[in-house]
Amino acid sequence: ACADALETEGYQVTRVDVSRDVGSVLAELKPDVAFNALHGPFGEDGTIQGILEYLAIPYTHSGVLASALAMNKEQAKKVARAAGIPVAESKVVNRFAVKDVHPMKPPYV
Structure with missing residues (x-):
């Protein structure tokens, strides 16, 4: 296009x-x-x-x-935070670990 x-x-x-x-x-x-x-x-x-x-x-x-x-979303969030931009809480997890244990309370975005 x-x-x-x-x-x-x-x-x-x-x-x-x-x-x-x-x-x-x-x-x-x-x-x-x-x-x-x-x-x-x-x-x-x-x-x-x-x-x-x-x-x-x-x-x-x-x-x-x-x-x-x-x-690299984790690094991008660090840069945004350092610049004073509000960033939602997050946590980097192994995709296989999420299958059995929820590292954060829902909802997930």
Whole structure:
């Protein structure tokens, strides 16, 4: 949808499927800018952003640190608390441990 909208506005768009060799593909393409519309590990964890920065390709969305931090919810909450932002009570637990024992009182979000 993002690429279609950009093309409708007259921009030249090259869609790139992300693989572990995306750095080589981007280095060969040499785009003016990368519109980063990825989701999940390798897409929003700072990896692609790091590759783009290494290749000196400008890109949209958050940078390496913000992206990596957002993928680690515990660390992101620590940063938010340190900045004075109210954060809900939480606890990091092993998913198998939760099956038998509830480490916190419900409700869970």
